[in-house]
Amino acid sequence: MEGVVESREWYLAAYCPQGLPTSEHLKFRTVTLSIASDSIPDGHVAVESLFISVDPYLRTRFTGTSDGLGFQQFPIDQVITSFSVLRVIGSKDRKHYTEGDLVLVPAAPVAEYSIIPSSEILRKIDAQSGISMPEYIGSLGIPGFAAWIGIEVLGDPKPGSNVFISAASGAVGMNAGQLAKIRGCRVIGSTGSDEKVKLIKEEFGYDDGFNYNEESDFDAALSRHFPDGIDVYLDNVGGKMLEAVLNHVNKCARIPLCGMISQYNKVWTERDGVRNLLNMIGKEVRMEGFLLGTYWHRFGDFAKDMEGYIKEGKLKTKNKLNVGIESFLDSLSSLFSSSNIGKVVVQVKA
Known part of the structure; x- marks a missing residue:
């Protein structure tokens, strides 16, 4: 059927109060998603994931209890979310976003494809900026x-x-x-x-x-x-x-x-x-x-500073790219190992 994709995603199957989450807690599945125009609600966009951020704070959202960081727990059987670079592949908000736009979303589904409210987009990315996409997950993320x-x-x-x-x-x-x-x-x-x-x-x-x-x-x-x-x-x-x-x-x-x-x-x-x-x-x-x-209102100031430092060569970065959305769980576990260096990023697509 035209406009239908198979999308692999990570979801929370069971809470993990202590220790590292395993495949018993985070599970991988394939879902069928319609991205046809008539399946996209007004004010929403269909997107494909390019790069997904893997950050330590995510661990606190798998415990099933309220924690000192104050993040809401991920619901059982629902896809988890993370800061991501996405490409718009369908839009019902053409005033702001069109097909091909690259966008940053603070809490995008950890999935190959999804449909999200355009209001959840933090900013567009200038593909001609000379800054590599993983930097928008790391130093600019x-x-x-x-x-x-x-x-x-x-x-x-x-x-x-x-x-x-x-x-x-x-x-x-x-x-x-x-x-x-x-x-x-x-x-x-x-x-x-x-x-x-x-x-x-x-x-x-x-x-x-x-x-x-x-x-x-x-x-x-x-x-x-x-x-x-x-x-x-x-x-x-x-x-x-x-x-x-x-x-x-x-x-x-x-x-x-x-x-x-x-x-x-x-x-x-x-x-x-x-x-x-x-x-x-x-x-x-x-x-x-x-x-x-609390500080999202300062994100523009931050991005301006950091983009300037990167372009001027004042700030260097180191990213660990793990290819394939299936690598998300192992990528998360690596954060709690002294073997990890730099920013861990899952590259879903180039």
């Missing part, structure tokens, strides 16, 4: 935006500030460190291997870094690297690292809480506590959690 909010908006370090970034070789960390360097800061990162320490120094311009797996005492490691204290800490891991940082903060230090990946696979009663919050009082430290949804 969720992780880049998180790094920009954490450093530019909340951290706001001054030139010469001492900045510490955890998970420094990850998708957020590699952008955050470079943004701090652009501001003229001294930047140190923690990573999960000696190879990654070398990467953040040689490719991303970090002043130094350390392998947290080789450190038996985080407090001692921070004493070595921050003899003059920490002014801004972008926290991506939480737990014992956050606790150690609070022993080294300077007066009026800022700690944007971007994520706590070390805690995502644990129920809350098993998560690491932070015992030295008292340090925040005497040093007048601001520790602030943030969600990107």
Whole structure:
């Protein structure tokens, strides 16, 4: 039948309160979807997925319980969603979108084809910009935006500030460190291997870094690297690292809480506590959690900054492309392994 496609998609079959989701929780299926014009409601577009973002926060939407990040849980038996680059293949909103447009959608179905409200589109992509499509998932997507909010908006370090970034070789960390360097800061990162320490120094311009797996005492490691204290800490891991940082903060230090990946696979009663919050009082430290949804109104400012940095060669990126929508589950699992470097992207189509 004309206008009908077979679309493979990932859906949530069962909640996973702790540990990594497996094929028992996330399942793969094929559905038949009509993308004919009369099947597209007014104000909607039919799209095909090109690139899908794989981000740690997605893990918190599979637990079946309310969590500290405040994201709604994915419904059972429904297709899951993620930040994606899509191509419009049919439109009932021709005032704004026509066939062939490339668009960014913050919560697009993790499916080969779908029909979505055009109001859910964040922005169009200029295919002639000279910026590769995966960059719109990475430095110009969720992780880049998180790094920009954490450093530019909340951290706001001054030139010469001492900045510490955890998970420094990850998708957020590699952008955050470079943004701090652009501001003229001294930047140190923690990573999960000696190879990654070398990467953040040689490719991303970090002043130094350390392998947290080789450190038996985080407090001692921070004493070595921050003899003059920490002014801004972008926290991506939480737990014992956050606790150690609070022993080294300077007066009026800022700690944007971007994520706590070390805690995502644990129920809350098993998560690491932070015992030295008292340090925040005497040093007048601001520790602030943030969600990107609160800052969508700043996305245009972010995109302008980051596109400029990329074109000027001031910001380098590293993407791990996994080809085929069937690779989504393995891609998600890789985020919680110290073997992962850079931004993980599922390439559905070129």
